[in-house]
Amino acid sequence: MDNLNTYLFIAAILFSLGMFGVITRRNAIAVLMGIELILNSANLNFLAFAKFGGMNMSGHIFALFVIIMAAAEAAVALAIIINIYNNFKSINVDEVRELRQ
């Protein structure tokens, strides 16, 4: 249980699930959730490597900044999504198709 690969596998699965969400969900907010999963999986990696790499605190710092960044990004993304909703009355990604020739 407590070895590096376990965590890495968990992270990989989360990453893949996040990917899957991003690729398949039609709702922009759901896509955003997928992205959060991806970021979390990376964080898990960082922390796992930090622990098994001899308590390397750089990983912690990295994870910290990722979390900060994720918050900022989520804020902006949601602002955009809500703005879109106000304009399109839909936030299905594939229906936002003004830009098609």
Add this chain to the structure above:
Amino acid sequence: MTGNMFIDYSLLILFLPVAAFTIQIFIGKRLPRQGDWVSIGAVIITLVLAIAMFASMLLGNDPNFSQEASFTWLDMGVFKIELGFLVDNITIVMLLVVALISTMTHIFSVKYMEGDIRYSRYFAYLGLFTFSMNGIVLANNLISMYMFWELVGVSSYLLIGHWFEKDSASDAAKKAFLTNRVGDIGFFIGIMLIFSSLGTFVFSEIFDGIAAGKLGGTVLTFAGVGLFLGAMAKSSQFPLHIWLPDAMEGPTPVSALMHAATMVAAGVYLVVRLFPLFTPDALLVMAYVGGFTALFAATIAITQNDIKKVLAYSTVSQLGYMILSVGTGAYIAGFFHLVTHAMFKACLFYGSGSVIHSMHHALHKKHDTETDPQDMRNMGGFKNKMPITYWAMLICTLAISGVPLFSGFLSKDAILAGTLSFASHNPGHFLLPVFGFGAAAITAFYMFRLMIMTFHGKPKMPEIYDDIHESPKEMTFPLVLLSTLSVFIFYTLPYFNPFSDHGWFKELVVAKDSVVPGSETAHYIAEGIHHAHYPAMALSLIVASVGIFLSWTMYFKKKISADDWAEKLKPMYNLSFNKYFFDENYNKYLYQPLLKLSSLVAYIDWDLYDKYVINGFGRVTKLLSFFTGRMDYEGLDQTIIDGIGRTTRRAGGVLKYLQTGRLQSYLLFALLGIILLVLVQSF
């Protein structure tokens, strides 16, 4: 000026006509009388100069007389071309002939072309024609000969096409030029073959080179045949003879000039000039071509009704003689015939011109534009109306038929003797004399047919008969002069033997040995001719008599119906009448296919190659771009993608889900890209 009388005179002779040409082209129209006096004056001066040269040649009496002068035309270091003159006895005689005929033509044309809309231009072109021919005559090298050779072609093009409003005239002009170009190709290849081996264009150096063995064998034969191809086209030898009869579309004086002295003579002159370099094989080709042409053209002439066509084919036939004689080695005889033929053929053409002129006026008076003024079937009985023309033409007809006392007899006899001698040395080539004598008989026949149909019998068109008049003296003067010159005496002086060509000509114009190793010497050939002289004479007299007699009985006495015979020999008559369908076949098998091929090539080039291959690059790019655009922007078709996931779907939802351009497809692609990159990198 070089200080050498011959060269200086030659220069003047060469450039006076072209000066006249230049004046005529630019200001001719604005001069009084449209400037015809400029041209006439120029050629008369050349005639005087030519006579002067001729006189000094006679006085000098040197058979090996030769003068050369040249200048550097271009120089790139090693590659250097020098152009120059070669004046020897052949040149001088030929210059005189050209100057004489040219002068006569100019004079004759004054009346004949009176009132023509392009009168001054006509004279200009005559000047150009004379210039070009003089250039050929004077050339001492292949390059300038080739250049003037082509200029002759152009001049003929311009003159044949003088009445270009007529389609037939412009066609004929084009045909003449193009047919000549075919020959030019051969000529040029010949030049290249010689030059690539010997590095020179100058005749004397070429002869030296061949004598030294630098060039010989098959290559030389090919070179010779190439050069001869040029001569074939110019001298209208079979199968390149087709242009000449059509060239009758030009004004008749032009025909006279062309047939007697300039254009067609050039070919013969070329082979005479270059005789020493022809290999026996090349000569044999010449002999056969010439011989066959002589006979073949004669058979056509029999059935023609157009007076000028008859004369045209007769020219072809006579040229065949000349070539034949060169081929058999008796090239001086050929040259001799060239000179005599120039006189009487020019005269015959002037005569026919005179007749046509008169017919034309008569028809014009009756406002008859339907009737062909050149058709002999509309003539007859003109003897009384046009006595000078008649007598002049009669003399010339006798000359061409090879009747003793006239020049033609001497030259033709020499040729036939040469042929006979050649055949006796090479019995395998017995056909050559057969061609010769056969043609001689037929010549006599059709020439008398022409005379009788035109001048004897009853007028076929009595309504215009009264308006037929003798031509003005500008036109009769050349007739008289040239018919006079068709008498033997002018060629045998200082001797008076009408049966022997022994005279100044034979003494001054002598054959040179061939420089090709293994060829017979001039002396050997001359001996042969000498021996064959009397049998040939006898034979030729017989065949000429037979021809004349047949003609006499058929057309004058009408003992034998020509029509009956034509009926009886219908297929042959048709062949002859239609000139063996040469034009038709050339048109059908050469010209039209060429045009079709060119259309095809153009089609391939423009509508296939450019449209599909070249633009194809563009189109493929666009197509690619289209697909890339779709792939890139819209992702794989959603049906395919969705099809993998869900095979069934409610119909109503289909449209909704088929919407494309969604962001996630891009993301998917990016992921796929990553996978691909990983895979590529790992393996």
Add this chain to the structure above:
Amino acid sequence: MADLAFWMIVLLTIGGAAVVVLNKNLVYSAIALLFTFFGMAGLYVFLWADFLAGVQVMIYVGGILVLIIFGVMLTNRITSVNISHSSVQRGIGAVVVLGILSILVIMIYNTPWLQVEAVEPVQTVGKIGYLLMMDYLLPFEVASLLLLAALMGAAMLSRKSN
């Protein structure tokens, strides 16, 4: 016991994540995400990252998730009970994602990771604080600018008209 807890947490995390991406109802997804985030925090604890576990709960659960749920609510009429959000290209998506996953798994198996034995620190806050003030002072400061930008942007975008 610890094992059991660990695996429970793993199950919670991955199961939550699976629900997030697979569930048809957006609200359920959001709630599933909550479990995942909690699970992650748990895993962080197992990874001796106590401070980050706290941060995870605070920021992700307290901040981001709330934000997301707000988003869900704001962009759908509250009354519509079933806020469904269908998926697209699931088939090919699954294939691709499985491809990625297998590549990752292969990679993880085959790689000799850098491993150094270490003892569990009492707490990590001090170390992190030190690093933030020393080695990562600049990123720390820069992060403030990032947040400023996000703040401005979000405010600008959500402002009513101009």
Add this chain to the structure above:
Amino acid sequence: MEINILSWIIWIPLLGMAAIAFVPRGKTQLIKIITAVATGVQFLATLGLWSQFDLSNGGFQFMERATWIPSFNITYILGVDGLSLPMVVLTGLLFFLSTFVSWNINRAVKGYFSLFLLLNIGIMGVFLSLDFFLFYVFWEVMLLPMFFLIGMWGGPQREYAAIKFFLYTLVGSVLMLIAILGLYFTCGRTFDMLVLMEVAPTALNGVMWWGIDAIKVIWVLLFIGFAIKVPVFPFHTWLPLVHVEAPTAISVILAGILLKLGVYGMLRINYSMLPGAVWWFAGALAVLGLINVIWGAMCALAQKDLKKMVAYSSVNHMGYLLIGMSAVIAAGAANGNNVLAAQAGLGGAVFLMFNHGTISAMLFILVGVIYERAHHRNIDGFGGIAAQMPIYSGIMALAFFAGLGLPGFSGFISEAMCFIGAFPVFKAIVIASTLGILLNAAYFLRAYQRIFMGSLNEKYKDLPEINRMELFTVIPLAVITLFLGIYPKPFLDLISSTMNVIIDKVANIGSIAGVF
């Protein structure tokens, strides 16, 4: 005495452009006069250059050097030799005359003449630059004005023609750019052509790229670049289209000079820098020449549009030129040091460059004259014009005869020299291509007959005769054609030293096995 005449020659038109920029749009006459003055002065300068030129020197004269981008070894080098001088003079002349050919342009005059002068700069620059980079820059500078001049003042399909021309030539020039860079890096990092001419022939010895001699690769890349301009057979289809669509003056420039740039490039670069590969490619060159001759002539024979026919005749004539160029290997030891043939061939090719410049310019001007009056160029749509326009038809006949290689006109000598030169090396090809002599005549005479002979087409019985301005543009060309046709020595003296330098280069490099 530093007057930098070459720079002046190149940049005089720039002064003209600057002057035009300040002229109000409406004053079209003034714009035209400025252009005429600029090109006239330039032409006089080229004549001055000629008068000062040392004939015995086969190298470069009037050299100018200035640093430009030292970090990449790019230098501003100009110079003129016996190969470029005739082309420079021809360029000066044709631009001067074309100004008058363009006199009736009245749409966006300012733009037209500005671009016209820009084109002039590009062309002069190519002929005079001795730095490869500079050469390439000038080479490309020509494209833009051509694009506009065709595209804005051309015929109905002008847009298509303009873009096609641009694309076609750009393909060539980008390949050329790669070759230039290849040379740069393999020959000691220099663009200086003089240095490259010294270094390149041997520097690439033994260098193999993907199992092919590097020299061949570079040679072919350069060749394609130039061949498109010439145009050599598979790359020729832009020419008819562009000619048909281009305004008269531009056709004149295009046929008169632009096509020669390709040949010039081959001689200046392919021959002088990579003489070894000439051996390898000469056979192919001759074959391409043959194809050009026959294909061009056949296509010309089938054309209905007079201008297109003339355009194809250019393809045809360029074939002779290529054949002449291939003769240069005759001078090598493998061919028995036949310097004679090499001189004939190369001299003929360069002479033909010039002659085709004058003759085709004449032809295009004359085609423009009739188009100006009848508003079409359909060969079958005329008939009997000679009666109506005797002077015009006379000059046209002259031009046609010059075009079909009639002795007495300069074209003949050069074509004959090409043939004579190549004959010892490529007998069969030369013999086959002499067929062109016939086809040449066939298409010219056919066109002449259809247009000028026969009975006068009633539609054109009021066709005005060629006017003085038009005569003024044609007569100098006709005089040159005639003069050089009668006495070519001055021209060949001009080029022979330089030709011998090139021949020596090729001859001394020894042979590489040929493609054929």
Add this chain to the structure above:
Amino acid sequence: MNNLQSLSYYWPEIILTVTILVAIIADLFYSDKDSGKTALWVLGGLILAQIAIYIQDSEIVTTLFMGNLAFDPFASFFKTLIVLATILVIFISQKSSELDGHRTGEYYSLMAIMVFGMFLMASAIDLIMLYLAIEIVSIVSFILAGYLKGDLRSNEAALKYVIYGAFSTGIMLFGMSIIFGLAGSTKFFAIQEAMWNLEGSAQFAFTLAAIFILAGFGYKISAVPFHFWTPDVYEGAPTPITAYLSVAPKAVGFAVIIRFFNTVFGDSGAFIDPSIYTFTTIAWPQLLAVLSVITMTLGNLVALQQNSIKRMLAYSSIAHAGYMLMAIPTLSSQGVYAIMLYLVMYLFMNLGAFFVVIYVKSQGGGESFDDFKGLGWKMPIVGIVMTVFMLSLTGIPPTAGFIGKFYIFASVIKVGPQMYWLAVVGAINSVISLYYYFRVVKVMFLEGEPSETIIVPSPTVLMILFALAIPTVFFGIYWAPIADWVSRSLTLFIKVI
């Protein structure tokens, strides 16, 4: 250098930070109408920052803030480039009709923040720093792309951008975590050292990580297959922002690629031994070469299809990224040199092209090819200038674009025959690009008729036009100053002690 010492080398960024704060505060005092005046503050700050960069631009090469940033001429070069681009875009924005009716204070403030982020990107040598910098630039880009709140297309652009951006950086982040796992450090040089000692079996992980990271970088420079966002975002975003995105972030994107790949995979930017790249069995050069070929070909092919000039320019910017990528596999200083030079040239010509589009739109035209019909007759000056830009983008001498391409090709060909195919593909792509670039010229001049009235742009517009066009031509003729500048800047910080 420690944090305190570093401050003295940090003036440009400090000035920028101050500028940002001043701008934000100043904006508070402006009414909606005057909000645009914030631009003046930002401009002032940028100019000051540039002066600081110039003063600092010395031979000193060091690291700042405990090895987070590199201080080297290379970074200064890109900073200068960014400042230049930003100043130009600020001017361009003044003329954009799209921003009319929007409060633009934040617009300029955000732009300043983006500049700050890009400064950091250009000099970051720590993964954390780099990640943060990229995120700053990304987030600001998202906001700016969606700046036209009421405009559907702008909204959509922002949404697509944010999803794609987050996705790409997510992948990149995952890659970084793997690198961290392999190297145990976030510092480039430490990573490089670790990579040198990597076991063979770890190479797969390394490859994977590198590719994941490449996804993040590739997204910034819009290289295939991470380019999908480009057309939509470029088309939807306000045109000045499109212009900006196509120039500045792309430039720093290249800076990051160059620095990261040279430092981590190469000999840390010393360019001594290109073979170092191959210390793993990974065929990086070939991979990047193929990517560059696909990128430029795809960009060009799709650009052919477009009916909107703005969209065409978007795809063409993908193609240009492809051209520049060509030089990376050369693994040489020449390659980097060529890219840097190209970026300078590209800055002017691309901004110029976009500015013309903006100007035409503001004059009541549109962005499609049809809207440009006969433009050369109506506005000859604009038409001529646009022609210059198109020529330059095609790469025809004597324009700056040619010089850029010339150096790229030269660097590729210098490598030797194994790279010739790349040059040939690049060359053919240039030809393809001619077609669509000259379609613009064609519709401007070849279509339409001479018009009686001629519109001459206002002096400020003319000034901007010439400010962009004159360098485009001038640097095509005499680019020695640029070349010198680039070669002086071609010094990367090499090795930490």
